Amino acid sequence: MAVRLIENASHRGSWNMAVDDSLLESTADSLTPTLRFYEWSAPTLSLGYFQKYADRWSHPESSDAACVRRGSGGGAIMHDQELTYSYCVPTADPRSTAVTGLFDLFHQALIRTLKNLGVTATICGNPHKNDGDAPFLCFERRSSVDVIIDGYKVCGSAQRRGRGAVLQHGSILLARSQKAPQLPGITDLASTQISSNALQKAWLQELSDALSLNFKVGQLTEAESTSAVKIERERFAAAEWTEKK
Template sequence: MRGEYKVPGGKLVVVDLATRDERLVDVRVSGDFFLEPDEALDDINAALTGMPADTTVDRLAGAIEDGLGDDVALIGFSPTAVGIAVRRALGKATGWADHTFEVIPPVVMDPLMHVALDEVIPQEVASGRRAPTLRFWDWDSPLVVIGAFQSVANEVDPAGAERYGIRIARRVSGGGAMFMEPGNCITYSLVVPSSLVEGLSFEQSYRFLDDWVLGALRDLGIRADYVPLNDIVSDKGKIAGAAQKRFASGVVLHHVTMSYDIDAAKMVQVLRIGREKLSDKGTRSAAKRVDPLRSQTRMARMDIIEAFVKHFENRYDTRESGYTEAELAEARELVGTKFATAAWTNRVP
């Protein structure tokens, strides 16, 4: 059996192995990484040989660490990366190439529907009715979307929200507030099986699941990288923030909002935290716009989204998809019974 894992920003790790009596045998680790001294490769293979086939990534990594001397340097990979490759060889973890992804292009609708679809689509993927899915949001009205654990009073100025007719909604994932007006940002949701992030910490999984979009940004001339935990940043400042939720059903929701052309003057009248963030960035006047994608690419928003989709399709096995009537009906039901209700929105007042 063979498993591969490409470390984001690092090297490829390949593990070939067999099992006998539910234990690992004939383990051979290889890849384009660097390892000093090179005899340590035999120590890694030896540490894995004989381990139970159901050993977790963390325990596999621990066995490797215990089997290596203090003078060993692993460059471009880690014991965890080897553990993930082992789990993939055993079919316990999966890689991007193991899945066909459904891609749903932007569909304009009430933004609350998109908030609700972030609960509906994971249910569909978990049930097997839908393959892993990448979908892009588009919306017809303004909305502030706060994280699952944020306080409404701490995040939103009610007078500012009322002045501009901006509703407030709470999403299922953690993280910070999203200030959304039609056309001002680019948001996508990626729903994948938990097996794709097997063995990865939350911090590692953020970068792993967005490695493709870093490549798409490079295609557009933007050199961007992850700043832990969940920010995508270029040399000219922050571009995006990500959020995640891992469902007990065995799927992960990972979504990202990228600033395209945000009205900062309006944002700081609606979001209390926006004032602090602009102050931290040394922005004296809120009259300027927050527009990293527009200013750094000189491209229309829909052209950027099209470029993102093309990059994802060129990188992975995909098929174009859309929402089913059943999914939309379930989302509408959730808007009425959950996401538009004061009880849900103000559950952390």
């Protein structure tokens, strides 16, 4: 199967989230999966859909960073020194029906990629449950499918289901951010410098094998870009959305 690949580019947080939502909508109609890699033009805190906006002030290091609210759940993520991906696939694809199926495929492929780059990472497995409230930051939480190095989470993903399609997006921490100094990245933990472009290139090969897919470089259609502009204006760039909870 051919999959459209939208290669790594750096954008503001509200645009990144709007494009992911636009792709979720268009995938249901086109039935063509899209894999997108992206970065963030400025350090940006993204809140999980169900988090309270006021809780962002509980993390002072990120208090002066831009803030958006994701359409997916989970804890807050400080997007800075990282590579982010999103994968939109029609629900007609049987792999999209399993809750953890796509998580496993992407995360195991990442672990093999890191091994080839000289870094040892593993799947978290059954994490110890936190007593009381979950930590504010996503990367201080643990789920069974997270990718960890020496006990620290370096990759986590979340899903959102729409009409006829599934969006999975996730973050890979490459290095420690000054906006979240308590979270080391791959470079800090493995003493190995890996650029976002190098990781993307190596991971693509593993994903191609794992998913039995061929990637074809493309870009947003005019309709998807128009939709993303509208979604950003009405949702992700609007205070009513970001501060709704």
